[in-house]
Every structure is written in C-alpha cells, then in structure tokens.
Amino acid sequence: MIGKRRGPHDATIEINRADMGKDGDDRGRHAPCPHRKPERAMDAALRQPHAHHLRTATPRGRRRKQGIRMNLFSRYDGSVAFLSSHDDDWARLIDLVGPCRHDPKAAREPYEALVRAIAYQQLTAKAGDAIVGRLKRLFDNSDFPTPEDLIATEFDQLHSCGFSASKIATIKAIARGTLDGLVPTRDIAAAMTDEALIDRMIGIKGIGRWTVEMLLMYSLERMDILPADDFGVCEGYRVLKSLPEQPKPRELREISKPWSPHRTVAAWYLWRIPRERGNVLK
Template sequence: MQSPSEASLFLASIDPDWARLVETIGPRPDMAPDTQEPYEALVRAVAYQQLHGKAAAAILGRLLELHGGQFPSPAALLATDVAQLRACGFSGRKIAYITGLAEASLAGSIPDHATALAMEDEALIAQLTALPGIGRWTVEMMLMHTLRRADILPVDDLGVREGFRRMKGLGTAPTPRSLQDIGIAWSPHRSSAAWYLWRVPRDYPAL
C-alpha cells in the first residue's frame, strides 16, 4: 500500500476541492497491518449492514461476551444457540448469514488471511459474493480495512457519495456508476479518497 502521505499529496493535487478537503481533514494516519481473518471481517461487516455504527458495535460486543471476550471461531459460532444470537441483537436474516459464513469457512470457501493477501481484488470479490448475504460492499470493506488494499472505491456506499456531494457543493449525490467513472482519476489511491469522503463535515461548504 502506498504511504498515507503520498496518497494525501496525490489527492490534494487533483483539484482545489480535493486540496481544501485534505487540508481540512489533515493527512491520513498510517494504517498498521491487520491480521484479522477474512471470516471474522465478513461476520463483523454483516453486523454493520444497514445499522448505525454504535448499534452494530454493541451487538458485536455482546457476541464477544458470550465467548469470553474472544471472537468466536467458526465452530464456536455454529455451536452458539440461536436464541443467544438473537439476544445479542442479530436479526433472523443476519443469523442465517453469519452461520452461513461459519459453515463456508469450515468448508474452505473463505480463504485464510495469507491466501486472501495473495489474491486479486476482483477474484476475492467474485468468490466471496457467491456466499449468501455477502455483497460487493461487504467484501470491499474487508479489502480496505482488513487487507489494507490501497485502490478500493465503494461506490455503493452512501457516505462516500454524500461526502463527494458536500465536497463539490452539489445538489444531489452522484450515482454509483457516475462516481465509479469520476473516481478513475483518484487511482491508485481510491481507498484514501473514500477515507476522506467519509469524513467531509456535514456543514462543509464548497469553494
């Protein structure tokens, strides 16, 4: 992954709007290597689907409490009573998704961390989105936050699109397809671009 300072300088050079945003937010901090297994990253991402961050964190916290403060292995998750998972706050659909992930991990359908690191982005996306409940956004979160891939742009993410709208002072946010085309100019630092767009203040005025 390119250094954060290089990514910040690159984005600031795109146009005055990006330069102002980078100056406002500051340099992106260094992201330490993450050794979290893809199975765990995907289960965590499912917990966050369509939920406020604090609510999802509380659900995951209760899940860890059930397992002595440790994230449950696939076998341990499958052995957890459904009623206990519901008490954590998981919906019936999400319980099906996360237990499906545990089964897929045990079956070898989810690569381990070392294998995932060696795979291309699109190959990982294709393999993991074949699993129930796992869409492209979920895998992109894993690619960005667990595997630290430098050039991922989650165009389906409302926060990213809204951040771009505020940065540019637009009346409406771009469509995912439009943002995908716009974001080509941000490569090879699209993960850093998303990081900045997530942090655009809500009252941020365009130039």
C-alpha cells in the same frame, strides 16, 4: 442484502471511530465501521512501568506510542499529496480534515473481518461495537468466536446480541463458508486480486460487494478500493462537488478512476466530510 449502506464511517465525525469501532478505526460511513485499536503489548508495558520508573516511563511511553502511530500513518502521505493535487475541492477537504488516519486491522482473518462487517452494516460504529462486544461475551470474551461457535449458537442468542434475522443467516453462512474453504485464509486472500476475491465472496448468501470491500480495505490493506455503493462515500462526493444529488455507484466508479491507485484514502476522506450547515468546503 440490506439496502444501500451508510459508510462504516458515517459516524466517524461524531465518534472518531477507530477505523472498520473498536478501532476508532476507519469504518467508513456504511455503518460506520468499527475501529478501536487493540493495544500492543509493548504499549501496555510502557503505560504500566515499574513503580520506581513511574515518573519517566509514562511520558516516554506516550511519546513512543505517538511516534509509532505517526510512522504508520505516514505511509498515506503520498496518497494525500496525490489527492490534494487533483483539484481545489480535494485540496480544501484534505486541509479541513487533516492527515489521513486510516487504520486497518491487518491481523484479522477474512472470516472475522466479514462477520464484523456484517455486524456494523447500516449501523453507527458505537452500535456495531456493542453488538460485537455482546457476541464475544457469549464465548467468555474470547478474542473472537470460531466458525464452529457461530454455527452452534442458537438464533435467540445471536438475536440478543443485536443481529437481525438476515444478519444471523449471513454470519452463519460465512462460518459455513469458512469451514468449507469458500472463505479463504488471509494468506490465500492476500494473493488474490480485488475482483477475484469479490467474485468469490459474493457467492455467499447475504454477502455483497460492499462487505468484501470492507475486508479488502481493513484486513488486506488494499490501497485502491472505492466502495461506491456506500452511502457515506456517495454523499461525501455529492457534498464535495456541491451536486444536487448523489452519483449512482456506477457513475462514481467511473469518476474515481483518476484517483487510482489511492482510492482507499479517497474514501477515508469522503467519509469525513462534515455535513451540517451545507458545504463547509466552499
């Protein structure tokens, strides 16, 4: 296992990650999880209208895309309202950061989500994006390499993508686990409880609780996940409460119980607390 993680969102503030790089997503602050949104076919069509519709279709397409995104994000309004009412510190943080823009990638299978999480582990979203991009180029820019692809790929090729030796061992173990049935399909994973899935996945060499929590947050869209081992989440809470040091993961899990069942959104905000110039929330 690789030491304490920085949130997939650690670089969130600087990069506005697409929530888990390419996503602009939300990869928290562990190694900022990557998230750049894959463009929907409908959106692409709206952005490239027929020539004689060019003047009207482009702005219309933009408005429609913005509307779709706003509708998707509105599902967090209840969580945001709940956290805002928790105490004044949370209210100030939410007022500073603005609406929640957590952006999971629900179409991804657990295999892909786990490999991506390892790629971004302890890195910025930009660095993780670069590694995943080089990995995909090994396979002619396929959507994503299959488990068979990873198992057959030589160490030096994966190392050239930016994976460390320990990460190469882990992603190959994930690939083998997928073929053996240890890593479940998305349909099977969706029917499992959070803890059942965590217990099952950490049996894979190199997979820890944080990695599975990223899967739960970004692929399975679970709404009550607080990655307490994540550096960014711990540091965010320290700043939020002006503490002299970060809480221990076990302490933070206990502290976060009153935030349930909205802890995924809580983590999203903790990942985005500005850290420069002291506590700007006071």
